[in-house]
Amino acid sequence: MERQMVVTQQDCPARLVPAGTKISIPKDTFVTITQALGGNYTVSVNGNLARIDGTDAGAIGMKAQAFDFKAPEDGSIDDDQVWQALKTIFDPEIPVNLVDLGLIYSVKIDQSTHVVDIDMTLTAPGCGMGPVLLSDVKYRVAKVPNVKQVNVELVFDPPWDRDKMSDEAKLETGLFF
Template sequence: MYDYGQESIVLRRDVNVVHIPEGTPGVLPKGHVVNLYQSLGGNFTVTTEWGYMVRIAGADADALGKEPPSLSGLVSGTDPESVEKNVWEVLKTIYDPEIPVNIVDLGLVYQCRVTPRDDGRNDVSIVMTLTAPGCGMGPVLQYDAEAAVKQLPGVGNVEVEVVFDPPWSRDRMSEAAKLQLGMI
């Protein structure tokens, strides 16, 4: 669900934030009023009293009086096929904080490779891009992808590489994303 500023919330405690689009960290104090812009993929994009847009991690949902996110829809199993399916599912929970579409449907994920190891775990290599090369949120999205995949059963090492060749274009978006953004 995304709300576009319809819900004002008083922060219940100091909370770490990431400024959008710069990607720089900061802290908002307890008692600060924010407006919920979107709540997707377990993170929250809010606007501050000063008009700044920031992202609050799902782990800090309690500062907003919200529940932390939970992940469903994963398949059981740690074989490479199950792991790959789960990787794609978890990547669909990662959203650009300014656009209400996940990184898979935006067409930002170019490749996912799962390589089995001798110890029964699987290494995962992901190649992705950004909507714009200078996007300050790039390292944040890269970290989100890596952290989410690392939590999956059967996953060993995770590498997320951000590339700019080929460059992203709207043609890479899924039909569902285009429809959601009113581009069809």
């Protein structure tokens, strides 16, 4: 996608890049879309870069990404829905989702408290987008029905390597050999 200037059509939640700090972009603000990847948008606003989640894309005139998760009748959290939500989060520099990149190490769901605990890593310990990715994980998994809290722990043991990637991710990135 080429850079595109748009005007926010309503107040828009976003997160500053790379810190991940939550902000709200007011209605009628000019922003420039600098990247669209995995349904998320990176925009330039008032001299800063911010990330807009795809579920909020309607605020910038783009098609909002919908989660049509059906809430389990028993009030539980569906493990498959959590993993589906995680597969919608893409590394901002690589067009592959975090699950296929092998960055999600574990997902634990406490059905009694409705808390999801996730251990994840980054492709490199010094990755400047780490805070944004953690924020993306919390934001998206919180949209799964019956989730009350999401805790994300950033771990580096074991260190990530390309062997953790799915075959599809290796093909997409040209790392399959």
